[in-house]
Every structure is written in structure tokens, then in C-alpha cells.
Amino acid sequence: MDLLDFAIYVAPPYVVGIFAFGATYRLLKYLLFWKRAPRPERRKRGAGHLAKELVMTFLDPIIQSIKRKPHDFITGLVMLHILGVIPLIFLLSQHIAFFAYWFPPYALLEPFAIPLSATTGALSAVSPIKPVSEMQWGFVNTIWGPLTIILNGDVLAILAILGVSYKLGDKIVRRAQGLHHVRLGDFFDLTLLLLILVFGFLAAHHLPSGDIVTYRLMLGIHIILAEALVALLPFTKFWHFVFSFWFGKLHEWYDLKYTRGV
Amino acid sequence: MVEVDWVSYDPGRVKAAAESIASHMDPVMVHFIENCVSCAACETACPYYAVGEEYGPVNKAENLRKLTRSQLSILPKIFPWLFHAGVPRSAEELNKWAEMAYRCTNCGLCYVTCPFGIHSGEMIKLVRGFLTKTGRVPTALKAMIDLEVSTAYNQVEGFKKLWSEVLEKAKEAAGGELPLDKKGAKYLYITSLAEAMISPEAIVSAVKILSTMGVDWTMPSDPLSIRAPVGALAGDGEAAAETIKRIYNYIKEIGPEYVVLSDGGYPYTSFRFDLPKIVGEKPPFKVIHFVELVLEAAKRGEIKFKKGDEKVTWHSPCKMGRFAGLIEEPAEVLSMASSNFRKLASHGLFNKCCGGGNAIACVVLPTLNFLGKLTGMNMKISKEEMEFLKNLEHDMHIAGKAKIDEIKESGADVVATACVGCIHTIRMNARVYGLDVAVKNIVEVLADKIEKA
Ligand code: SF4
Ligand code: SF4
Numbered sequence: 001m002d003l004l005d006f007a008i009y010v011a012p013p014y015v016v017g018i019f020a021f022g023a024t025y026r027l028l029k030y031l032l033f034w035k036r037a038p039r040p041e042r043r044k045r046g047a048g049h050l051a052k053e054l055v056m057t058f059l060d061p062i063i064q065s066i067k068r069k070p071h072d073f074i075t076g077l078v079m080l081h082i083l084g085v086i087p088l089i090f091l092l093s094q095h096i097a098f099f100a101y102w103f104p105p106y107a108l109l110e111p112f113a114i115p116l117s118a119t120t121g122a123l124s125a126v127s128p129i130k131p132v133s134e135m136q137w138g139f140v141n142t143i144w145g146p147l148t149i150i151l152n153g154d155v156l157a158i159l160a161i162l163g164v165s166y167k168l169g170d171k172i173v174r175r176a177q178g179l180h181h182v183r184l185g186d187f188f189d190l191t192l193l194l195l196i197l198v199f200g201f202l203a204a205h206h207l208p209s210g211d212i213v214t215y216r217l218m219l220g221i222h223i224i225l226a227e228a229l230v231a232l233l234p235f236t237k238f239w240h241f242v243f244s245f246w247f248g249k250l251h252e253w254y255d256l257k258y259t260r261g262v
Numbered sequence: 263m264v265e266v267d268w269v270s271y272d273p274g275r276v277k278a279a280a281e282s283i284a285s286h287m288d289p290v291m292v293h294f295i296e297n298c299v300s301c302a303a304c305e306t307a308c309p310y311y312a313v314g315e316e317y318g319p320v321n322k323a324e325n326l327r328k329l330t331r332s333q334l335s336i337l338p339k340i341f342p343w344l345f346h347a348g349v350p351r352s353a354e355e356l357n358k359w360a361e362m363a364y365r366c367t368n369c370g371l372c373y374v375t376c377p378f379g380i381h382s383g384e385m386i387k388l389v390r391g392f393l394t395k396t397g398r399v400p401t402a403l404k405a406m407i408d409l410e411v412s413t414a415y416n417q418v419e420g421f422k423k424l425w426s427e428v429l430e431k432a433k434e435a436a437g438g439e440l441p442l443d444k445k446g447a448k449y450l451y452i453t454s455l456a457e458a459m460i461s462p463e464a465i466v467s468a469v470k471i472l473s474t475m476g477v478d479w480t481m482p483s484d485p486l487s488i489r490a491p492v493g494a495l496a497g498d499g500e501a502a503a504e505t506i507k508r509i510y511n512y513i514k515e516i517g518p519e520y521v522v523l524s525d526g527g528y529p530y531t532s533f534r535f536d537l538p539k540i541v542g543e544k545p546p547f548k549v550i551h552f553v554e555l556v557l558e559a560a561k562r563g564e565i566k567f568k569k570g571d572e573k574v575t576w577h578s579p580c581k582m583g584r585f586a587g588l589i590e591e592p593a594e595v596l597s598m599a600s601s602n603f604r605k606l607a608s609h610g611l612f613n614k615c616c617g618g619g620n621a622i623a624c625v626v627l628p629t630l631n632f633l634g635k636l637t638g639m640n641m642k643i644s645k646e647e648m649e650f651l652k653n654l655e656h657d658m659h660i661a662g663k664a665k666i667d668e669i670k671e672s673g674a675d676v677v678a679t680a681c682v683g684c685i686h687t688i689r690m691n692a693r694v695y696g697l698d699v700a701v702k703n704i705v706e707v708l709a710d711k712i713e714k715a
Binding site: 237261 | 287288289290291292293296297298299300301302303306307315316318320321323324328344345346373374375376377378379380534535536537538539542543544548583584585586587589611612
């Protein structure tokens with residue numbers, strides 16, 4: 001068994017186990033600190049207002065970011081999140097195949113699969129022949145059609161790599177300026193993400209050499225690093241995507257919009 | 263009782279202060295502390311970011327994270343340098359923490375801008391609490407807290423004189439004796455010495471409105487506070503709770519249906535939203551601002567407006583707007599009172615902060631001198647604190663410039679607002695930037711325009 005086999009066929013249950021332990025610990029902490037206290041009378045607003053404000057609570061930071069920090073909006077939100085890691089992680093066809101192996105219902109997302117490269121994507125736009133594939137399902141024919149010229153692993157990975165690099169650079173500059181809110185954990189998390197992206201990209205392109213041993217090693221490193229990220233997720237800032245983003249914004253809505261009637 | 267101290271460094275005191283802050287956590291604070299991703303999206307929203315990048319919300323709040331990591335987490339305790347954990351280790355560092363903590367108005371702009379709903383201002387408030395316990399608290403603020411908690415302000419000649427003068431004018435406005443401390447009245451009007459000092463006309467106008475409306479009302483014969491709960495501004499939760507409880511007992515003795523305030527700053531939010539948690543029960547009365555009283559009465563057809571054409575605008579105090587939901591209501595009332603009402607460019611949830619809230623405007627040197635003259639109190643200020651106060655005043659002018667700019671842009675002659683701190687700050691900053699504008703409490707603008715229907 002090499003690293004790749006270990007990463008694909010052995011590690012996942014352990015990774016999920018560590019993640020579950022960490023997540024339980026983080027969530028229990030909230031319960032532990034919870035104290036019951038009488039609530040103020042809320043300022044009553046209509047259901048329509050509250051629903052609109054729920055959406056706005058999530059949208060306002062994005063609007064502010066476009067207005068006040070457009071470069072952060074483009075690199076951080078658009079390149080890194082919206083175009084980069086979110087579709088890459090969840091919809092890259094290879095990822096869907098991997099997730100579906102361990103969790104079969106995940107295969108339901110197959111129609112949304114994103115191909116690995118622009119070549120496969122280009123075929124769906126320019127080829128007069130309906131593509132055929134030996135595989136279980138043909139991801140060239142997914143719902144995205146010609147959009148796959150952009151929506152493909154290569155382009156998205158490059159955008160994500162640029163986004164992470166911008167973030168890393170920004171942190172380095174800030175640290176050099178003596179801003180102490182930049183933490184060691186930020187560098188660790190971003191470097192880990194960057195390495196995952198780079199090794200994934202190398203594996204997908206059979207780099208640095210085309211032999212099978214190197215390929216399996218590159219892909220093995222890519223997957224094992226990604227598994228490290230998932231296992232460490234409750235202890236790093238990646239937790240924001242599983243919990244704190246949703247908790248934070250819902251709490252803010254409950255506090256300002258629901259209770260205080262803002 | 264903690265003594266003000268801007269000079270020395272006592273490790274025992276620092277340790278005890280850090281332990282005390284770390285023992286007051288709740289799930290929301292845990293979220294604020296643990297879930298920041300350091301994206302700095304919050305920073306440009308902050309009025310003090312204009313002073314320098316280091317005053318961005320996340321950078322200021324990081325001091326609380328350092329402190330709590332050093333107290334509550336295992337690994338950071340063992341490897342503090344690796345996890346950025348620790349408390350100040352010298353007098354200079356303590357002063358630096360104070361410099362950062364006092365560049366926050368608790369305006370909440372960071373709260374609504376953060377993609378994770380993290381309110382750095384609330385964290386900075388805890389840093390202030392820590393600093394207060396180490397002695398790093400502005401002398402003027404400490405004096406006000408002590409006077410308020412002990413109610414010794416009622417023995418200060420200057421305050422007594424000021425209060426009786428305001429009551430005298432209010433009597434004139436009411437056209438007869440004031441119904442003071444009247445048990446069972448439907449409305450209890452609560453004000454403060456700060457309001458009497460900065461905007462006495464607001465008290466007179468409030469009395470005038472209540473008399474015009476012909477409702478059953480009362481007010482305390484003696485001031486209930488300097489500006490309750492002033493302890494909150496220094497992060498001193500105990501002092502704040504003590505004052506709130508004392509006033510709560512007075513209110514219960516009177517037994518009104520409504521408590522009405524003209525001050526829409528933190529006193530309003532404290533009584534409207536924080537009170538139940540502090541006193542441990544749901545109060546048997548409602549807390550409203552004059553804007554709500556007037557708007558409701560107008561909607562019920564009990565009053566009408568003599569509409570004027572003053573060029574008036576509305577500056578929404580952070581505590582009344584973002585933290586109490588009264589954003590459109592004041593604009594609605596003002597447009598009933600003047601055909602020339604105009605909104606500021608930032609009107610709404612992201613209304614710009616005046617730059618001087620959260621005790622900043624009330625501790626800077628001009629206020630200190632004013633207080634000294636009024637009360638005859640001679641506050642001894644160390645060289646270090648003096649330096650701190652001078653810089654703070656300078657930075658307050660920078661932080662408040664955006665507000666002054668948008669007032670200028672609006673072309674208004676009158677700025678209506680509702681918070682003592684906002685009134686004081688905008689007046690000071692308008693002078694600095696050469697803007698000739700009258701800054702009034704909204705009740706002053708409304709008082710002459712209301713008639714009984
Ligand atoms: S916006 Fe929120 S998450 Fe980002 S740095 Fe500020 S407090 Fe932290
Ligand atoms: S509460 Fe206001 S002043 Fe304080 S850090 Fe946040 S944005 Fe800045």
C-alpha cells in the first residue's frame with residue numbers, strides 16, 4: 001500500500017473521527033458558557049422585514065467589501081471562495097467520485113460535476129461529435145455545457161492559487177507593518193491550502209514527471225494534506241465555513257434585527 | 263476601589279485583572295474571540311481606521327484574544343509566543359493597550375461589516391474593563407463612575423446649582439409646578455446630569471412636549487445619575503450594574519407604565535435592552551425614546567405638527583439606530599416637523615459614527631476643563647495620562663471628520679440627534695473644521711412644532 005492507497009482507502013474514517021471529536025469539543029464549549037438570563041421585550045417588526053433583513057445580514061458584508069475594499073473582494077471572495085475553492089472542493093468530478101465512494105448519496109451531484117481541464121470543457125463547445133466515455137458517467141456532458149471552458153479544475157485552481165497567494169502576501173505585509181492581528185495560524189492555514197492546491201494541480205498535470213510512481217506520490221500528498229485540513233478544521237480558521245459563518249451571522253440577525261428591530 | 267494609575271506596573275494586579283476578565287465569558291463572546299479569520303474586512307468601517315491602520319477593529323480586539331488565550335487555553339499557556347498569548351508586561355505596554363482600547367466608540371460598524379458577525383467593539387470594552395482594574399482609566403471617567411455609584415454627585419455644589427437652574431427653566435416651559443417624583447404617573451421622564459451639562463435645552467424641551475401632550479407624567483426631583491450607567495464605558499460591569507439596579511428600584515417605586523428618555527445614547531439601549539439581564543427579571547414597564555412617544559401620538563391623532571422649513575438633518579446615534587432599531591422613525595418625525603428635512607449620505611444601518619462616543623468626548627481636555635470649572639473639582643492628571651488625553655483629542659477630530667463632511671454636504675443648518683455624546687462630539691469637531699451648524703437633541707427641534715390635536 002502506498003501513500004495514495006492509504007489516503008484514499010484507509011485514512012478517511014479516521015479523518016472524519018478526528019473532525020467529529022474537534023467539532024463536538026467546539027460546540028460543547030458554547031453550551032458550557034451558556035447562562036440563562038431574562039430577555040428584553042423585542043421591538044416587533046413584520047415577518048417580511050425580518051426575512052429581508054436575514055438576507056441583508058448575509059449580503060451587507062459583501063456590499064461593504066465591494067464598496068470599501070474592492071481588491072479584497074475580487075481576490076478573497078470571488079477568486080478564492082466563489083470561483084476557487086467552493087466549486088473546486090465540492091464539484092470537481094474527481095472529488096465527487098472520491099466523496100461518493102465513501103458516501104454514495106454524494107453521487108447525486110454528478111450532473112453538476114466540473115471537468116478537470118479546459119480541453120474536456122472545450123469539447124463540449126466545439127466538438128461536432130457527442131463525447132463518449134468509458135467511465136461510469138461522462139462529466140463532459142454535465143449541466144455546465146460550454147461554461148466548462150472556464151468552469152474547469154485548471155482555471156479554478158489557478159484562480160484559487162492566486163487568491164491564496166494574495167492573502168498570504170497581504171498577511172506578510174501586515175505582519176511586517178507590525179499589525180498583531182495576523183497570527184501564526186493564518187500562515188499555517190493558508191500555506192496548507194496553497195500546498196493542497198499546488199499538489200492537486202501537479203498531480204492533475206502528471207508533473208513533475210509522467211511516471212506512475214511520481215503521479216501517485218503527488219496525488220497522495222494532495223489528498224493526505226486535504227485530509228489533514230479536514231481533521232484540523234475545527235481547530236483552525238477553516239471552521240468558519242462549517243460553523244462560525246452561519247452562527248455569527250444568524251446571531252447578529254437575532255440580536256440586531258429580531259430583538260432590537262433594526 | 264481601584265486607584266487611577268498611568269505610571270506603574272504591578273504584575274499581581276495585571277494578573278488578577280486578566281483572571282477576572284477571563285472569568286466572564288458567554289457563548290457570544292467565545293464566538294467573537296475564537297472565530298475571527300483575520301480577514302480585516304472590518305477595518306475600513308471603523309471611524310478610527312482613519313487615524314491609523316493599527317486602530318482597525320480586529321487589531322484592537324486582538325488584545326482581548328491575547329489575554330484570554332493566556333488564561334483559558336492550554337497550548338497557548340505552554341507556548342505563549344507561538345499562539346500570541348499574554349498580557350502587558352510593562353507600564354509602556356499597558357499604556358499602549360489603553361491607547362488602543364480608547365480608540366473605539368463601540369459604534370458597532372465593525373459588527374455589521376464583519377462576514378462573521380464579530381463585534382470587536384464589545385471585545386474592546388472587555389479590554390477597557392481589564393485596564394480599569396489595572397488603574398489605566400481616564401481620571402475624569404473614574405471620577406464620574408465613583409460619583410455615580412456613590413450618588414455623591416448630589417452633594418457637589420456645581421451640579422446642584424446646574425440641576426436647579428434646569429428645573430427652573432423646565433418649570434417655565436411647563437407653565438407651572440413640575441410633577442416631581444409622582445407615584446403612579448403613566449410616564450416617567452429620566453434624564454441625567456450629563457444631559458443637563460451638555461444639552462440642558464433637551465430637558466426643557468422634553469418637559470414642554472410632555473406638558474403640551476397633556477399626559478400624566480413625572481420626573482425625579484434629583485438627578486438619578488451622571489449618565490447611567492457610566493461604568494459601562496470603562497468596561498466596569500459591576501459599577502454599571504449597581505447604578506442600573508438603583509435606578510430600577512426608583513422606577514419601580516414610582517410605578518410608571520412607560521419610562522421615557524430624551525437621551526438616545528447608551529442610557530437608552532441600556533435601559534431598553536440590557537436591563538432585564540442586569541436586574542434578573544422582566545421589568546414591569548416599557549422603555550421608550552421621545553421619538554417613539556411623539557410618533558405614536560401623531561399616528562393616533564393626539565398631536566399635530568406646525569410644520570416649519572428649517573434645513574435640518576438627522577445624525578443617528580449608534581446606540582439608538584444600529585443598536586436599538588430606531589433608524590427610520592426619527593427621520594419620519596423630522597419630516598413631519600420640517601419640509602426641509604434631509605437625510606445624511608450614510609443614513610441607515612451603516613450611518614457614520616460621530617467619532618467621540620464611548621467616553622472619548624467626555625474625557626478629553628476641553629471636557630475636563632469644563633467639568634473642573636463647573637464642579638470646582640481639581641483632578642490631578644499624571645504626565646502620562648495627559649499625553650494620552652492630548653493624543654486622544656487629536657485622534658477624535660480625525661475620526662469624526664467623515665461625519666462633519668457629510669453634514670457639510672447635506673447643507674443643513676441644524677443637526678438633530680439624540681445622544682449627549684454625539685451632540686458634544688459633533689459640536690467640538692464642527693468647531694475644529696469650521697462648520698457653522700447648530701447641534702441639538704431632536705426633542706428641541708420637535709418641542710416648538712407640536713400642538714395638541
Ligand atoms: S471582519 Fe470579522 S473575521 Fe474579519 S478580521 Fe474583522 S473581526 Fe475578524
Ligand atoms: S465598535 Fe466602532 S469604533 Fe469600535 S472598533 Fe468597531 S467600528 Fe471601530
